[in-house]
Amino acid sequence: MTEKEATLGRWHKEFFENIHLFVKSGLSEQEAKSILEEFLVLSQATPKPKVMEIFQEPERLEEIGVYTDIRPEPRDFMLKFLDPIMKKFKVEGTENLKLLDGIIGKYPVTLISNHLSHLDAPAIFTLLYNSGPEGRKIAESLVFIAGRLAFEPDFTRLGLYMFGTLLVCSKKDMADNPSLSDVMTKINMRAFRNSQKLQSDGKVISIFPEGTRSRDGRLMPFVDTVYHYVANKVILPISLEGTEKILPIEGLLFNQAVGKLVIGKPVLVGELTKREMETFPSHIEQISFPGSGDKKQFIIDNLALLVGSNLNKHKHGTYRNLYRGDVRETNQLISLPKKPDEHVVIIGSSNMSVAFACILANKNVKVTIYHPDSEMVARSNEERRDIIHYPIYKLPPNIDFSDKPEILESATLFVQGTNPWEFDAVYSKIRTYLQKNKSPMVNVIKGFTGSKKGLILEDLNELLLIERDRLAVVSGACYPDQIMERKISGFEISAFEDSLIPKLKELLTNNYVFTRPAINSRDTKGVQLGGALKTIYALAMGLVEGYFKRELGGNVDNTLFHLSNRFFNEMVSIGVLLGGDPTTFNGLSGMTDFMLACFGSDTRDRKYGYDLANGTRPEKITNGFYGLKVLPNLIQLDEKRHPIVASAYKTVIQNEDFDIVAEELQKQLARV
Numbered sequence: 001m002t003e004k005e006a007t008l009g010r011w012h013k014e015f016f017e018n019i020h021l022f023v024k025s026g027l028s029e030q031e032a033k034s035i036l037e038e039f040l041v042l043s044q045a046t047p048k049p050k051v052m053e054i055f056q057e058p059e060r061l062e063e064i065g066v067y068t069d070i071r072p073e074p075r076d077f078m079l080k081f082l083d084p085i086m087k088k089f090k091v092e093g094t095e096n097l098k099l100l101d102g103i104i105g106k107y108p109v110t111l112i113s114n115h116l117s118h119l120d121a122p123a124i125f126t127l128l129y130n131s132g133p134e135g136r137k138i139a140e141s142l143v144f145i146a147g148r149l150a151f152e153p154d155f156t157r158l159g160l161y162m163f164g165t166l167l168v169c170s171k172k173d174m175a176d177n178p179s180l181s182d183v184m185t186k187i188n189m190r191a192f193r194n195s196q197k198l199q200s201d202g203k204v205i206s207i208f209p210e211g212t213r214s215r216d217g218r219l220m221p222f223v224d225t226v227y228h229y230v231a232n233k234v235i236l237p238i239s240l241e242g243t244e245k246i247l248p249i250e251g252l253l254f255n256q257a258v259g260k261l262v263i264g265k266p267v268l269v270g271e272l273t274k275r276e277m278e279t280f281p282s283h284i285e286q287i288s289f290p291g292s293g294d295k296k297q298f299i300i301d302n303l304a305l306l307v308g309s310n311l312n313k314h315k316h317g318t319y320r321n322l323y324r325g326d327v328r329e330t331n332q333l334i335s336l337p338k339k340p341d342e343h344v345v346i347i348g349s350s351n352m353s354v355a356f357a358c359i360l361a362n363k364n365v366k367v368t369i370y371h372p373d374s375e376m377v378a379r380s381n382e383e384r385r386d387i388i389h390y391p392i393y394k395l396p397p398n399i400d401f402s403d404k405p406e407i408l409e410s411a412t413l414f415v416q417g418t419n420p421w422e423f424d425a426v427y428s429k430i431r432t433y434l435q436k437n438k439s440p441m442v443n444v445i446k447g448f449t450g451s452k453k454g455l456i457l458e459d460l461n462e463l464l465l466i467e468r469d470r471l472a473v474v475s476g477a478c479y480p481d482q483i484m485e486r487k488i489s490g491f492e493i494s495a496f497e498d499s500l501i502p503k504l505k506e507l508l509t510n511n512y513v514f515t516r517p518a519i520n521s522r523d524t525k526g527v528q529l530g531g532a533l534k535t536i537y538a539l540a541m542g543l544v545e546g547y548f549k550r551e552l553g554g555n556v557d558n559t560l561f562h563l564s565n566r567f568f569n570e571m572v573s574i575g576v577l578l579g580g581d582p583t584t585f586n587g588l589s590g591m592t593d594f595m596l597a598c599f600g601s602d603t604r605d606r607k608y609g610y611d612l613a614n615g616t617r618p619e620k621i622t623n624g625f626y627g628l629k630v631l632p633n634l635i636q637l638d639e640k641r642h643p644i645v646a647s648a649y650k651t652v653i654q655n656e657d658f659d660i661v662a663e664e665l666q667k668q669l670a671r672v
Contacts, residue, residue, distance in 0.1 A: 015040070018254050025084030025256065039081060043158045046074055048151055051167045055148065058183040066167040066191045067143075067198070074161035082126045085246060085254050091127050093263035093310070096236075097134035099283060100266055103234055104141060105202035107272060107280065110230055111142065113238035114219055114307050114315075115208035119247045120240060121146075122159035124206070127261045138236075139163070143198050144206045145191070145229070147173060164203065166191045170211065171225070192228055204236065205229060209303060217244055218317030219308055221392070222300045230269055231299060234284065237264035239310035262310035269299055294382050301384065301394060305333065313486075319394050320486055326362040326510035334396040340366040342507070345411035348426045348445075349376070349401070353417020354386045355480035356444050360415075361396040362510045369401045369417075370408065372429060377401040393484055408433035413507075414441035416456060420449040421626050423459070431464055440500050442472040442493075446531030446593075447623035454578070454634040455528045469497040472504060473524050474515070475531040475589035477596040479603070483513070492518040492588045494527040519587040526584030529575040530593055532627055535605045537567050538597035539624035540648040542609025547662045550614070560599070566669055568594055570644050577635060612651065613658055628652055643668040 015036065022032035049068040054061050103109060113124060121144045129139035143164035151157050151167075168191045169184035177184070195205045207229055209222035242259015268286040271277065287302050289295045301319075308316050308323075309331045316323060324332045342365040346353045349371045357367045369386075371377055379387050380401045384394050408414070408430055414437075418426045434441070441460065448454045453462060457473055460466045472495035483489050491508060493501050493515060501517050508515040518527050544563060548556040571594060572585045584590060597603050605624030612618070628649055631637070639646040647665040651658040 021254050021256055022084055025087060027084065035081060038077060039158070042074060042077055046071070046158055046161065048157065049165070052148065052151055054183065054187065055180060058180075061183065061186055061190065065194070066187055067194055068160075068165045068167070070164055071161040074158050075163075078122055078159055078162050079126060079129065082122060085256060086123065086126060088256060088258045089123075089127060089242065090260045091131045091135070091263070092260060094131050094135060096263045096265045097138060100138070100234075100236065103266070103281070103284070104204060105200070107276060108196065108199035108233040109204045109236060109266070110233045111204050111206040111236045111238060112209050112230065112303055112307060113206070114240055114311065115210045115213050116217060116240055116244035117213060117247050118156050119159070119243050120208065121206070122162055123240065123243050123246075124238060124261065125162045138204060141202055141204045142206050143195070143203045149173070164198070166194055166205070195229060199233075209300070214317070218315050219304060219311065219319055221318045222304045224296055224300055227296050227300060230303060232270040232272060233268075234266050235269050235303065235306065236266045237303070237306035237310070238262070239264065239307050241311065241315070264306055264310055267306065269303070297383060318392055321358040321361070321393055321484065322396050324362055325486060325512050334361055334398060336397040337364045337366065340364055340398070342366070342412045343368070343410050344413045344415060345370055345408055346415040346417045347430070348416070348418025348422060349386060349389060350417050350419050350445065351389045351480040352444050353415065354389050355483040356415055356417060357399050358396070358484060359508055359510065359513050361398050363507055365398065365507070367399045368407050369399065370403070370405075370430070371401065372403055372426060374403040377403040390484055405430045405433050408437055411437055411439050413439055416441060416443040416460065417445060419445060419623070420447050420456070421621060423449065427464065435465055438467070438470065440470050440472065440503075441466060442474055442500075442504055443528070444474050446475060447535055448532045448627040448630050448634070450630045450633070452633060454630065455525065455532070457524055457528060471496055471524070472500045473527050474504065474508065475527050475593065477588055477592040479596070479600065481602055486512045488512050488514075490514045490516070490588055492516055492527065494518040494521055494524045496522065496524060498522070518584060518589065520581050520584045523581045523584045525578070526575065526580030527587075527589045529578055529580040530585050530587070530590035532623075533571045533575055534594040534597045535622065535624035536627045536631065536645060536648065537571050537594060538603050538605035539609040539622070539628065539652065540644050541567065541598040542606035543613045543648060543651060543658055544662070545606070546610040546613025547658060563669070564595075564598060567598065567644055570642055574635060574642060574645065609648075609652075625652060639668070
């Protein structure tokens with residue numbers, strides 16, 4: 001290494017480790033070294049743009065402006081630099097660029113794309129530039145919206161001179177720098193005015209509507225601040241895959257990854273002026289503003305669908321549940337059925353009820369989530385998401401919310417989705433509606449209730465007077481969070497009436513959820529008890545895990561799995577005492593669910609116990625806590641016969657010191 005190289009900063013030294021990539025692409029070692037050295041020289045010699053001076057001298061905003069033009073030397077070098085790195089990328093949809101002939105300069109055009117890497121803007125420019133005459137024309141007209149932090153590092157600044165940029169300031173930047181908030185607001189206003197002028201001059205304004213890079217490659221919510229850059233404009237949607245593999249978020253070592261850029265069909269979002277609409281080409285599709293609701297949010301969400309429609313289904317992220325999961329064709333959107341086969345009313349908003357709503361939405365059905373909280377219902381409908389349980393996920397158009405009990409009158413199927421401790425609040429207004437409408441009702445919530453019977457179906461039958469032959473239960477080893485992410489999941493069904501099972505199996509089966517009859521399809525008690533008891537034993541497992549990690553340190557898997565057989569046998573013993581068939585506990589709602597709850601990564605009950613063992617009592621109630629609290633209503637806790645649940649009860653409900661309880665429990669288990 002030369003003396004000059006030895007004096008370079010840390011990132012310069014790390015950067016030179018990229019030499020192998022360029023050699024692998026066909027360059028000689030000397031050529032590769034030369035191109036890396038040229039990058040370092042240019043990155044140091046290329047100054048920050050003039051616009052950065054505004055933050056030291058805000059009064060010069062009008063003089064300096066917020067636009068930075070292309071610099072030919074950095075642009076030409078970056079094209080040469082990126083060519084070997086992006087050899088394995090392909091461009092699809094170039095035919096859609098021809099649809100913009102006669103559009104750019106005459107009508108405002110905005111390019112939008114998902115955001116994965118610091119390299120995204122240079123990658124879009126390079127891939128379009130090299131894709132053919134139409135692509136090069138678009139690339140040379142690009143003006144990217146860029147935050148000021150993008151210009152700070154030498155490493156990223158060079159790529160920003162490949163195209164024009166408009167300086168903007170994010171909400172986070174304003175919050176972090178309150179003394180500059182006034183000038184930042186003026187910068188943003190100036191940037192928007194400039195964007196309109198640039199579009200009329202034939203430039204294509206380019207933005208990343210997510211506002212920041214996705215850390216896992218999945219689409220994040222589009223921020224509403226981009227609205228004015230997209231409303232009443234022609235939108236060119238771009239979908240990127242693979243740029244995060246070329247330049248990971250952390251580090252400066254490039255990879256020659258496989259990826260692609262997909263060019264979607266341009267669309268007009270909103271409307272142009274009356275005169276412009278008279279001459280606007282008919283081959284460009286239009287997304288019109290809705291007649292009601294949040295028009296801004298409607299537009300933003302539809303833009304996300306334009307980008308997402310050309311991404312792999314596992315990258316849909318926030319918008320994942322808007323796509324059909326019961327068809328082979330990828331990226332087919334769920335639509336509002338004109339004649340739904342069923343009107344499913346889900347009673348109560350919970351994590352599991354929302355997850356089931358999204359499963360059902362894949363069918364030709366209408367789904368209404370009933371909840372008496374009118375404010376929650378109004379906001380959830382307005383924002384198209386459950387604002388309490390899953391605010392990150394957009395919901396399909398055939399799911400809505402209602403606080404009106406009358407909605408139950410038209411239901412052809414009820415889904416019981418209320419957590420046990422919320423029964424009184426939710427069911428108080430709807431009892432008579434459930435008695436009049438004789439449609440079937442299936443419970444999807446696991447856990448004990450506070451009644452003498454202790455099980456949800458029994459309470460529905462005996463307290464709400466819903467006929468037994470209308471009732472069914474669906475249970476399995478599934479986290480609702482992972483159902484929302486469309487991870488492969490499964491359930492089993494038990495019902496008092498056999499004819500309900502095929503219907504429920506059909507409604508709850510698609511490409512990522514597999515549903516089947518329970519081992520004993522009429523053992524509704526056993527299926528309910530498996531799901532209810534496992535929440536208690538998961539909490540107990542969390543207590544034990546927290547205790548042994550404190551006492552023994554490090555990984556305690558040996559200990560936990562050694563105890564798991566004792567835990568499961570005790571769970572089955574109580575389940576049989578409460579009326580379940582012992583063979584039922586070998587199914588998805590028994591052993592499989594028990595293993596997931598006790599050892600899975602996302603279990604709330606186990607975490608509750610773990611935190612408690614470490615001195616923190618969580619505020620948020622879980623099914624395991626509530627079940628443990630009410631279990632003495634159903635069975636006498638026998639320390640000799642059921643030492644695990646008895647010990648958990650002492651600790652969690654009676655607030656006894658678990659260190660003392662744990663010592664006694666170890667002695668008891670050793671004697672069993």
